[in-house]
Amino acid sequence: MCGIVGLFLKDKALEPKLGAMLSEMLVSLSDRGPDSAGIAIYGEASRNEAKITIQSPKPDRDFRGLDAELSKAVGAPVTISVKSTHAVIRATPDKVDAAREALQSLRPDVRIMGAGEAVEIYKEVGLPEAVVERFDVRKMTGTHGIGHTRMATESAVTTMGAHPFSTGADQCLVHNGSLSNHNNVRRELVREGMKFETENDTEVAAAYLSSQMAHGKNLGEALEGTLSDLDGFFTFVVGTKNGFGVVRDPIACKPAVMAETDQYVAFGSEYRALTKLPGIDNARVWEPEPATVYFWEH
Amino acid sequence: MPATSKATRESHARVFDLDVQSLRELNQALHQLTAGSNETAWEVLNPKGNHSVAVGVDQPVSIDVRGSVGYYCGGMNSGSAITVHGSAGPGVGENMMAGSITVKGDASQYAGATGKGGLLVIEGNASSRCGISMKGIDIVVHGNIGHMSAFMAQSGNLVVLGDAGDALGDSIYEARLFVRGKVDSLGADCIAKEMRPEHLELLQGLLDRAGVTDVKPSEFKRYGSARTLYNFNIDNADAY
Numbered sequence: 001m002c003g004i005v006g007l008f009l010k011d012k013a014l015e016p017k018l019g020a021m022l023s024e025m026l027v028s029l030s031d032r033g034p035d036s037a038g039i040a041i042y043g044e045a046s047r048n049e050a051k052i053t054i055q056s057p058k059p060d061r062d063f064r065g066l067d068a069e070l071s072k073a074v075g076a077p078v079t080i081s082v083k084s085t086h087a088v089i090r091a092t093p094d095k096v097d098a099a100r101e102a103l104q105s106l107r108p109d110v111r112i113m114g115a116g117e118a119v120e121i122y123k124e125v126g127l128p129e130a131v132v133e134r135f136d137v138r139k140m141t142g143t144h145g146i147g148h149t150r151m152a153t154e155s156a157v158t159t160m161g162a163h164p165f166s167t168g169a170d171q172c173l174v175h176n177g178s179l180s181n182h183n184n185v186r187r188e189l190v191r192e193g194m195k196f197e198t199e200n201d202t203e204v205a206a207a208y209l210s211s212q213m214a215h216g217k218n219l220g221e222a223l224e225g226t227l228s229d230l231d232g233f234f235t236f237v238v239g240t241k242n243g244f245g246v247v248r249d250p251i252a253c254k255p256a257v258m259a260e261t262d263q264y265v266a267f268g269s270e271y272r273a274l275t276k277l278p279g280i281d282n283a284r285v286w287e288p289e290p291a292t293v294y295f296w297e298h
Numbered sequence: 299m300p301a302t303s304k305a306t307r308e309s310h311a312r313v314f315d316l317d318v319q320s321l322r323e324l325n326q327a328l329h330q331l332t333a334g335s336n337e338t339a340w341e342v343l344n345p346k347g348n349h350s351v352a353v354g355v356d357q358p359v360s361i362d363v364r365g366s367v368g369y370y371c372g373g374m375n376s377g378s379a380i381t382v383h384g385s386a387g388p389g390v391g392e393n394m395m396a397g398s399i400t401v402k403g404d405a406s407q408y409a410g411a412t413g414k415g416g417l418l419v420i421e422g423n424a425s426s427r428c429g430i431s432m433k434g435i436d437i438v439v440h441g442n443i444g445h446m447s448a449f450m451a452q453s454g455n456l457v458v459l460g461d462a463g464d465a466l467g468d469s470i471y472e473a474r475l476f477v478r479g480k481v482d483s484l485g486a487d488c489i490a491k492e493m494r495p496e497h498l499e500l501l502q503g504l505l506d507r508a509g510v511t512d513v514k515p516s517e518f519k520r521y522g523s524a525r526t527l528y529n530f531n532i533d534n535a536d537a538y
Contacts, residue, residue, distance in 0.1 A: 270387060
């Protein structure tokens with residue numbers, strides 16, 4: 001199964017509530033997947049700041065003093081804000097690559113969840129409510145976000161196997177379904193130079209999109225490519241710095257419902273996920289068509 | 299006049315508010331109904347996409363569901379008349395035996411799947427696999443239906459006032475399909491068939507039962523089985 005959600009705000013007045021709205025949506029789908037849960041929130045992008053969300057199995061050991069060590073290593077101020085097993089590193093955009101590199105030698109056990117100007121990604125093993133609570137997601141503000149609750153099929157139940165998967169700056173993806181040609185596609189992407197953290201099929205889909213966009217395609221065009229290049233069952237919900245997209249495979253057996261009002265575009269695996277959104281009773285509610293790309297950009 | 303009719307309704311309808319009461323309480327109360335019960339009118343408030351609303355009801359009661367439901371609403375229905383005043387998730391009326399279900403909005407995947415009897419009316423659109431493996435149910439969709447509808451349909455009637463998606467009636471047995479709009483493509487062994495007087499009459503009866511008054515049977519085309527998959531054809535031996 002798995003449950004996925006997405007919320008793209010059009011009305012700025014709702015931005016302070018993004019975390020709370022997305023959390024409710026995800027928690028309502030808990031019985032679609034009890035293994036792990038994750039959420040990606042896109043905050044206001046800043047030109048002067050880039051973020052790296054990291055995770056550690058031993059946060060006390062790994063996060064203590066990391067800001068000072070990273071600042072020293074890159075020769076510029078680096079800050080770190082810790083949330084349970086995750087932390088967000090902030091630096092100026094020109095120092096991000098250096099910070100990432102320094103991180104590998106300073107803290108070899110730390111894993112990178114995602115990076116970019118806008119995105120923060122939090123994911124852990126456990127039910128959506130526990131994950132949302134642990135990272136205080138309800139208090140987060142932002143412009144758009146996606147979430148996932150997992151019933152594992154293709155790889156182990158671990159933090160790294162949880163969704164969203166991020167394989168490019170400010171890009172991330174959640175998936176309901178399973179891919180059958182992911183090993184082949186992974187091999188092709190590795191040859192291109194893409195790096196993989198897991199054996200998971202969804203990570204391949206995320207990397208595929210990152211690769212397509214790195215070759216100059218926009219989100220819509222990259223999503224279009226999944227229909228011919230990825231084999232299997234999928235409903236994907238994808239976030240980029242300023243966009244949000246949805247695509248379903250041609251068989252479309254994985255459920256999907258969308259709602260749109262003047263204030264937002266919302267996605268849920270089921271209608272249940274949308275029932276608490278403001279104005280839902282008068283929203284345009286529809287089932288996205290198979291093999292059809294939908295995307296919105298700010 | 300409005301005051302008395304409201305009073306009459308209130309004195310008869312048993313109201314379940316799913317914001318307050320559990321789904322299990324609702325379904326249990328419906329299952330405890332016995333023949334001849336006076337509780338013939340039921341109303342369900344705040345379904346909010348819940349699964350399995352009013353499944354397995356076996357008494358001829360009417361159930362008005364005020365809002366949209368999730369998976370399997372009215373599944374295994376055996377005699378009740380359910381009206382969903384909203385949209386329905388996957389598998390509405392799955393394996394219905396008798397009675398009726400009317401969905402005022404749209405229906406998701408596999409509406410009426412494996413249904414053996416009764417009438418399923420969808421006033422909006424139905425998505426993919428509508429009437430998959432239907433075994434005697436009658437389904438009337440006012441809008442369009444998605445791909446792979448009536449896959450392996452065995453008997454019963456599927457009436458579509460709008461269009462049908464790809465692979466309509468793939469591997470169909472003896473169900474009758476009537477489509478008024480365009481069909482994207484027909485599935486294996488499904489062909490257009492002649493509309494004879496008995497089919498026009500049958501279709502008129504189905505439209506009447508579904509409360510469709512502004513559409514004539516002559517506007518539809520009939521599709522059904524070419525019956526070439528019923529027996530093994532030795533020319534296809536290489537395919538196995």
